[in-house]
Amino acid sequence: MLKQTLFLVMKLSIQSRAISDFLNSNLGCETLFISSERELSHLENTSNPLLLVDVADLPNIDESYWDSLFNENINQVHTVLLNTSQNFKKRDLLDWPNCCGVFPKSCTLELLERGMKKILAGECWLPRTMMSELLQHYRKDELPPEQQPVSLTRRERDVLKLLTTCNSNIDIANALFVSEHTVKSHLYKVFKKTEVKNRIQAVNWAKVHLHKYKKSSNEIKL
Known part of the structure; x- marks a missing residue:
């Protein structure tokens, strides 16, 4: 040896x-x-x-x-x-x-x-x-790096939440008593902020992250 x-x-x-x-x-x-x-x-x-x-x-x-x-x-x-x-x-x-x-x-x-x-x-x-x-x-x-929460307005979160249950922008508009154009505008901003490319990705993002946002009675709906 x-x-x-x-x-x-x-x-x-x-x-x-x-x-x-x-x-x-x-x-x-x-x-x-x-x-x-x-x-x-x-x-x-x-x-x-x-x-x-x-x-x-x-x-x-x-x-x-x-x-x-x-x-x-x-x-x-x-x-x-x-x-x-x-x-x-x-x-x-x-x-x-x-x-x-x-x-x-x-x-x-x-x-x-x-x-x-x-x-x-x-x-x-x-x-x-x-x-x-x-x-x-x-x-x-x-450890994964701590991610800062995406800054979504209350109305944007409302639209995103409804996106998980509604099939169309008209359904979301009717549920929120706003125009379809307003829903499209909110979705555009949500897609950009969350860096998703389509509705399916947005729904998946919402299922993972949306529950992290705390409700506040003082928030302004935008």
Whole structure:
């Protein structure tokens, strides 16, 4: 069975080498450093690479290289962020494509090991506060935008209501004691305001929206 290769995007130091040794020993993974633009070649011909990125001490790699990497392999490259600060928020997380793990500076090696095992098993590992932020973010995106009620006069609503039960403009005119021309004028305005194109669409719109309008004894009939 092939070992999982982890790509450590961090500067070479005593600390980064200690992390590499820890991951090798405790997770049974191979590790390769990406500390320069030249070492990005390690990612070539690698399927679904997992990058462990030290966001507190990123190597000096031109941003254009990262843009190219993520744009060309957006669905394959996954990232795990290490040494995040207390101010690291949801908006910062969204800057990293396919991020599946976040470990703050205060994270212990034991917690890193437990989280990485979850990630290697196909799960995500995020702080609870950040998970709550993301849930709120996506719930908000999924909610339909609040629609402002269409501004219909009382008489326009009367005409629209009768449209659901009457077959002709004459029937509506007789029910409201107005002329057929007046009914046509009201319907024209209703169609325009509700953005419908015919009587059937207007009836369907009325069935969904008309009940939302509150009756007011002070309204002027227009």
